[in-house]
Amino acid sequence: MENKDAWEWEISSGTKWFQWRLSEIWHYKDLLLRLVRRDLIANYKQTLLGPFWVFLQPVLTTLVYYLIFGRIVKVSTSGIPPILFYLSGILFWGYFSDCLNGTMYTFLQNANVFSKVYFPRLIVPLSSVISHTVRTVIQLLLFIFIYQYYFSQGGITGSYYILLTPVLLLITAGFGLGAGLIVSVLTARYRDLDYTLQFLLRLFMFATPVVYPASIVPEQYQILFWLNPLTAVIETFRAGFFSNEPVYILHLLFSCVEVLLLILVGITLFKKQELKVMDVI
Amino acid sequence: MIAIKAENISKSYRLGTISAGRLREDIRHWLKKQPVEDHLVWALKDVSFEVNQGEVMGFIGNNGAGKSTLLKIISRIAAPTSGRVFGKGRVASLLEVGSGFHGELSGRENIFLNGNILGMKKREIQACFDEIVAFSGVEQFIDTPVKRYSSGMYMRLAFAVAAHLNPEILVVDEVLAVGDVEFQRKCLGKMKEISGRKGKTVLFVSHNTQALLNLCDRVITLHKGQLIDEGKPAEVIGSYLKNLQSDYLYQEYDTPDAAPGNDYIRIKKVSLQYDTELFDIRTPFIIRFECWYADRDPGSLIAGIHLFNMAGECIFDVASKGTSLQPGLISGECRIPGNFLNNGAYYLSIVFVKDTTTRLFYFEGCLSFNVEDYRENTAWFGKWMGYVRPDFPVILNQQDVV
Structure with a gap:
């Protein structure tokens, strides 16, 4: 029985880079779904309006932006009905920041459970992303409902690029998850990063075409502006639903590559550090 | 099989709080690839x-x-x-x-x-x-x-x-x-x-x-x-x-850094003292402790002593009155009379509580001792039952003669 191959598992000091063990996550899929369910149920318990908050949040924000940026500051929406313009930006921005915020505190918020039970830690950020996806898809239905109203009034047309929407959602979630995983490891070690990041995140929203179209960004900043993966996502979404030319397919591909790299770095760092981080929390 | x-x-842990010092240590660790040995504690x-x-x-x-x-x-x-x-x-x-x-x-x-x-x-x-x-x-x-x-x-x-x-x-x-x-x-x-x-x-x-x-x-x-x-x-x-018994009648630490405890309380000394040669059921004893009290926001401090038998059952739980103490060296004692505990092995823990609710430090199992048996005027040597063995007089009277 001393034959090493006969052992089913091994625990050692060093975790290797790229040892992701994704098959294990499959084994724990019940837990993944259970956590998604917990998030969705527990979040709206003891609130008066319950699940309606899913709609209310983006609607209220849209109205505020409409008043401030549409009526007072009068920022261009490149001919798109302002309500839909802001709602589309808010949808994707909200999705991204929810995914990021949901994953960046993985260690800090779950320190209790993590120090007592083993399960693949990646389950927790994944479950958070999935529950935010559910919320965003519901919000997207609201968007389509309003869109359909404007569509029947005439004046706006869509294009086949609408079909890219699932891909756009994937890129957004991937961006939030990848960045969140990296940040989760860092904030667990150095708590003050947290404050800095929340501040940066607020700034970052204004570097994303949420309340203005990409076309109003001055020429010399365009390259910097398109480095943000969300720029291509939101612009492509608007291009799809409002036939807004031009369509930035190359930029979108570049965003894909960026996000894939980020996820790769994120998961690798997360898996490598998941046990070590618990020693310092 | x-x-x-x-x-x-x-398994080693790094001591110390998370601060800017940590980041500096981490960077030094990455740059030179040398382990940070200064504050390592070996848990295993x-x-x-x-x-x-x-x-x-x-x-x-x-x-x-x-x-x-x-x-x-x-x-x-x-x-x-x-x-x-x-x-x-x-x-x-x-x-x-x-x-x-x-x-x-x-x-x-x-x-x-x-x-x-x-x-x-x-x-x-x-x-x-x-x-x-x-x-x-x-x-x-x-x-x-x-x-x-x-x-x-x-x-x-x-x-x-x-x-x-x-x-x-x-x-x-x-x-x-x-x-x-x-x-x-x-x-x-x-x-x-x-x-x-x-x-x-x-x-x-x-x-x-x-x-x-x-x-x-x-x-x-x-x-x-x-x-x-x-x-x-x-x-x-x-x-x-x-081993536990012989080890732990006494613990003393020279500096707060080496002493068990935390940022609020560090134990300088705990001891169990008795005057006789042999520690048996008749022997009165004193539990004494001294500690460095460093709470920056001192409140009403209570010290409690929990005594357990070796099965882990609590025999008693006594506590001091709440006392306002300033940071510095503090001490306390508890006198246990003779003819109280039954023979057997015991250990005790000392707990420090602030404002009746916040547990500052629990020094678990800090002392342990063995109470030997002592009997006179009896021919019976079986295990004496009970957790305590007080010397309460039991009076037997003749009421009437048939």
């Missing part, structure tokens, strides 16, 4: 052992001996600093009950949530769902959010889920130390049932030597992170208790 094989596992050092399949292995040791760290490594919660563990079979660990319970969710939801967290599949939980509910005895409230449960109901539900885990290897920490006597008995019974099942390997840490004697096939003693004894439960526990 061997189920778990541990080879030279060691070169521990190797094997556990056979179907065996119940107990771990015993003082606080800080490394038992919990060892279980954490085997449960994959902490990574060893060096060394390896090999194993066969699915591991489930029970280092606390009710992990991941969510107050807003119903009992039913929490059974599934907790079960999933412990590694059970939905199917498995559904299969024994009714059994879990019956065992917990909270049928009526199964659809009530658990935040409305009493703490007893909460614990029962949590343990009910854990008791229905069915892994090949079960790792159990002192889960049994919580709850009332009735609950503990139920848990022990269930533990016995689990370990009795065929082929089930159990690793079990406890302070309760009776439980270890009852449940284990083999016991390992850990002392300051090292394995010092291994073998049959009765022998290992016997020699553990013997």
Whole structure:
């Protein structure tokens, strides 16, 4: 029985880079779904309006932006009905920041459970992303409902690029998850990063075409502006639903590559550090 | 067949708080690739052992001996600093009950949530769902959010889920130390049932030597992170208790840095003193302690002493009055009269509480001692019953002569 191959598992000091063990996550899929369910149920318990908050949040924000940026500051929406313009930006921005915020505190918020039970830690950020996806898809239905109203009034047309929407959602979630995983490891070690990041995140929203179209960004900043993966996502979404030319397919591909790299770095760092981080929390 | 094989596992922790110093150390560590040796504490050092399949292995040791760290490594919660563990079979660990319970969710939801967290599949939980509910005895409230449960109901539900885990290897920490006597008995019974099942390997840490004697096939003693004894439960526990007794009538530390404690309280000295040659049931004794008190926001401080017998049952719990003390050196004492304790082995813990609610520091098992027997005018030498042995006069009178 001393034959090493006969052992089913091994625990050692060093975790290797790229040892992701994704098959294990499959084994724990019940837990993944259970956590998604917990998030969705527990979040709206003891609130008066319950699940309606899913709609209310983006609607209220849209109205505020409409008043401030549409009526007072009068920022261009490149001919798109302002309500839909802001709602589309808010949808994707909200999705991204929810995914990021949901994953960046993985260690800090779950320190209790993590120090007592083993399960693949990646389950927790994944479950958070999935529950935010559910919320965003519901919000997207609201968007389509309003869109359909404007569509029947005439004046706006869509294009086949609408079909890219699932891909756009994937890129957004991937961006939030990848960045969140990296940040989760860092904030667990150095708590003050947290404050800095929340501040940066607020700034970052204004570097994303949420309340203005990409076309109003001055020429010399365009390259910097398109480095943000969300720029291509939101612009492509608007291009799809409002036939807004031009369509930035190359930029979108570049965003894909960026996000894939980020996820790769994120998961690798997360898996490598998941046990070590618990020693310092 | 061997189920778990541990080879030279060691684990070190870095002392100190998280601050800018940490970042500097981390960077220095990356740049020079040299380990930061200054503040390392070894929780485990070169521990190797094997556990056979179907065996119940107990771990015993003082606080800080490394038992919990060892279980954490085997449960994959902490990574060893060096060394390896090999194993066969699915591991489930029970280092606390009710992990991941969510107050807003119903009992039913929490059974599934907790079960999933412990590694059970939905199917498995559904299969024994009714059994879990019956065992917990909270049928009526199964659809009530658990935040409305009493703490007893909460614990029962949590343990009910854990008791229905069915892994090949079960790792159990002192889960049994919580709850009332009735609950503990139920848990022990269930533990016995689990370990009795065929082929089930159990690793079990406890302070309760009776439980270890009852449940284990083999016991390992850990002392300051090292394995010092291994073998049959009765022998290992016997020699553990013997060593414990001679070791701990006295502890003293020169500097606050070396002393046990935390930022609020550090122990300078604890001692147990008596005047006679031999410590027997007639001997009065004094428990004394001195400590460095460094609470930046001092409040009303209470010092309490908990005395336990070696089965881990509390004999008494006494406490001082709340006293306003300033940071600095503080001391205290408690005089225990003679003719009070029965003979046997005891250990005691000292607790410091601020403003009646905040526990500043619990110095667990800091002293231990043995009270020898003493009898006169009796020909009976069986074990004298009872936790205490007071010298209350029992008067026998002749009322009438027939």
